[in-house]
Amino acid sequence: MPEAVPAPPAIRARDLVKRYRGMERDAVHQLSFDVEQGAVIGLLGANGAGKTTLTKLLCGVTTPDRGSVRIFGADPAGRGGLVKRAIGVVHQSGPFDMMLSVLDNLRIAAAFKGLRWREAQGTVTDALGAFGLEKKASQLVFTLSGGELRRLQLIRALLGTPPLLILDEPSAGLDVTGRRQVWTMLGDLRRRHGTTVLWTSHYVEELERNCRQVLIIDAGRLVEFASPRALAERFGGQVALVRPLSAGDTERLVGALGTRHDGRPLRVAVSDGRVEIAGRDMRSRLPSLLTRVTELGIGIDTVEYRTPSLEDAFLELVGADRDR
Numbered sequence: 001m002p003e004a005v006p007a008p009p010a011i012r013a014r015d016l017v018k019r020y021r022g023m024e025r026d027a028v029h030q031l032s033f034d035v036e037q038g039a040v041i042g043l044l045g046a047n048g049a050g051k052t053t054l055t056k057l058l059c060g061v062t063t064p065d066r067g068s069v070r071i072f073g074a075d076p077a078g079r080g081g082l083v084k085r086a087i088g089v090v091h092q093s094g095p096f097d098m099m100l101s102v103l104d105n106l107r108i109a110a111a112f113k114g115l116r117w118r119e120a121q122g123t124v125t126d127a128l129g130a131f132g133l134e135k136k137a138s139q140l141v142f143t144l145s146g147g148e149l150r151r152l153q154l155i156r157a158l159l160g161t162p163p164l165l166i167l168d169e170p171s172a173g174l175d176v177t178g179r180r181q182v183w184t185m186l187g188d189l190r191r192r193h194g195t196t197v198l199w200t201s202h203y204v205e206e207l208e209r210n211c212r213q214v215l216i217i218d219a220g221r222l223v224e225f226a227s228p229r230a231l232a233e234r235f236g237g238q239v240a241l242v243r244p245l246s247a248g249d250t251e252r253l254v255g256a257l258g259t260r261h262d263g264r265p266l267r268v269a270v271s272d273g274r275v276e277i278a279g280r281d282m283r284s285r286l287p288s289l290l291t292r293v294t295e296l297g298i299g300i301d302t303v304e305y306r307t308p309s310l311e312d313a314f315l316e317l318v319g320a321d322r323d324r
Contacts, residue, residue, distance in 0.1 A: 008073035010196035011035035015067035027053040029220040040197040042207030042214035050220035088157035098142035127155040146173040208310040236308025238282030245299030
């Protein structure tokens, strides 16, 4: 009996390069990665890191100068548009006909995707209900709030249950309830249909919570591709919060902790009367640091540890103050 052929990755990028005219550097530079089918992957990078260009390459809107990209084994820019129909996209700003109703906009979107309205209507009704828009179906789109427009964008992207969803800031403009509705629906899609999701967000905590792995890019280059927990532990650094017995000793404590005594740097800052110390291996280094402090006659009131986060790792890898 012949061996089963493994399914191709949902996304395969190999040495992707894209540079726009007039740019001094590549918008995307030699990016290579695979996204397996059914995975939920976060895409994280500062403004100008290359996320939008990468998204355009994956959707076939633009083509690479060098390298290749395949969606379920096929070229997204290929003829016939078959791959593009397999991709649902939520852009940061998506056009609607503001003088048509919510339902009419969705009917038009279904027609563009080659869907019969009878086939799509059940999904639309369920999605409108899930996002609290069922009573808005007959309203003109221009009357919707920003958060309601965002929900409508997601519903439009879900038409036809595409096997790949590319989400560009899907939670932008949503309140906490709306964000959680997005999380719930995406989790349900993955469980019921095996939908693959590539999720860009500036809400780092939602990527940490919902994504199996996070792809971090900077200046068009791949920096890291790993699970949020692995990234936090490897690059986030442990943080200790130390409160002196006397508030008057805060500055002395900062000075004592900010001095390299073991050859490894520490980041020291004051927050709400406590001295925040961040650095690699903080838990194992702190006892010797506190011994040094007490030898200087500085009393310590409390010591707390904070678990490193994906945001800590991102700032460590990319930098918070880099000029872009």
